[in-house]
Amino acid sequence: MMSGKYFKAHEVSCCIKYFIFGFNIIFWLLGVAFLGIGLWAWSEKGVLSNISSITDLGGFDPVWLFLVVGGVMFILGFAGCIGALRENSFLLKFFSVFLGIIFFLELTAGVLAFVFKDWIKDQLNFFINNNIRAYRDDIDLQNLIDFTQEYWECCGAFGADDWNLNIYFNCTDSNPSREKCGVPFSCCTKDPAEDVINTQCGYDIRAKAIFGICLAQNLVSDIEVVRESCLFT
Structure with missing residues (x-):
């Protein structure tokens, strides 16, 4: 003081x-x-x-x-x-x-x-592909992928055909799985009127797309044949 x-x-x-x-x-x-x-x-x-x-x-x-x-x-x-x-x-x-x-x-x-x-993009693609392959191996990983696809409204990294990497969803002739040529249900567009999630909505969805492409190509071939025949008559 x-x-x-x-x-x-x-x-x-x-x-x-x-x-x-x-x-x-x-x-x-x-x-x-x-x-x-x-x-x-x-x-x-x-x-x-x-x-x-x-x-x-x-x-x-x-x-x-x-x-x-x-x-x-x-x-x-x-x-x-x-x-x-x-x-x-x-x-x-x-x-x-x-x-x-x-x-x-x-x-x-x-x-x-x-x-x-570019390097990170390659590593990210590698990471995503590994997780697609392991989709059924771990329930936590499966839930994370389903949540991501539902939230971002996407299917795979680049498209639905990315699921060919998974042994259950690929479209090979030797695949005995019921999910062959399909996608996980999280790829499907949800119907707001549905109270219960349809977990089988992705079954055969890519097989149907391929089938449609084949029909379209056959139709194109028929049209071309008809046009050629008209030119020579």
Whole structure:
């Protein structure tokens, strides 16, 4: 104290402190939920009791997405919660730096995606084709592909014929599957009046298209024959 005056100590803003705490506790709980879903899915598929089964799939296992995202959210949420509540500058710095790294990685990925777009396109096609081949191998992957095709209103990467890569849907003569020359039900346009999803709507759909092409070509041939005969009469 000097001449009856004193300096007031700087106080931490309670609004900012509890806002960061509240935000991160939600973030942390979401991370716990993602991790829980991932571990539950793994246990249902027997992966936890047989780690070697991780490599059995030919396509992408969506469980990995839940585990990685859940792990990152759990760590960041924990650091943010404890850092704000305990006013721990180390944890808050860790939280800030981690977010900065994630932002930098996203920015770098965007730049690399633009520069190497042709290579990324080839890798993406390879990735999609692998997952089409493994469509029936894993229920989580199957649900992810069905959701993607329904949401984006697409069928395969480039078209319905991409499903020739799958042993159940290809159109080869040796294919004994009932789904031969078909597509998954998620490729079908949904009828709003239907309450129950028709899971067989894709059966034989590509066989019918091929049949129509054959009829059209036969008709063209007949027309040309008729025209030629008219010229010589």
